[in-house]
């Protein structure tokens with residue numbers, strides 16, 4: 001089974017859908033944020049605070065390179081929301097497998113993300129404004145980076161999974 005790479009904004013459900021797939025199929029999950037936290041032995045928020053965002057972005061590219069080296073088939077790989085913004089990362093993702101954009105509206109994202117304390121880019125200030133501003137920068141990149149787009153608003157993981165199965169079959 002070809003690898004599946006899930007991209008999308010924070011709160012789009014990439015990790016949760018990835019886990020659902022790995023719980024219900026032969027696919028094994030890799031989450032780039034989790035991978036980086038284990039490799040650096042440090043939480044993402046601490047990496048941002050202590051080493052800066054650029055360091056984290058480098059770590060994301062290295063994570064994709066690592067995954068590509070030990071790559072086999074049958075992985076579902078959920079990547080951090082900012083990872084597709086680097087062109088080299090988009091090239092690496094396409095080498096890995098089928099890239100699927102899990103899309104959600106600002107309303108949905110705001111609902112899912114309000115009260116979040118783990119994501120450095122959303123702390124302080126008005127969360128809706130932060131989501132809107134980042135989405136404006138990112139949406140076109142997500143769309144052009146993806147082999148397929150799935151709207152996730154008001155859908156259960158199972159529904160999203162069914163759509164993913166149709167895409168990769």
Ligand code: S3P
Pocket residue numbers: 008009010011014015033044079080081082083118119120121
């Ligand atoms: C980020 C998204 C986060 C994490 C980091 C930066 C981003 O991952 O990589 O906080 O730039 O959108 P999730 O998309 O899994 O929340």
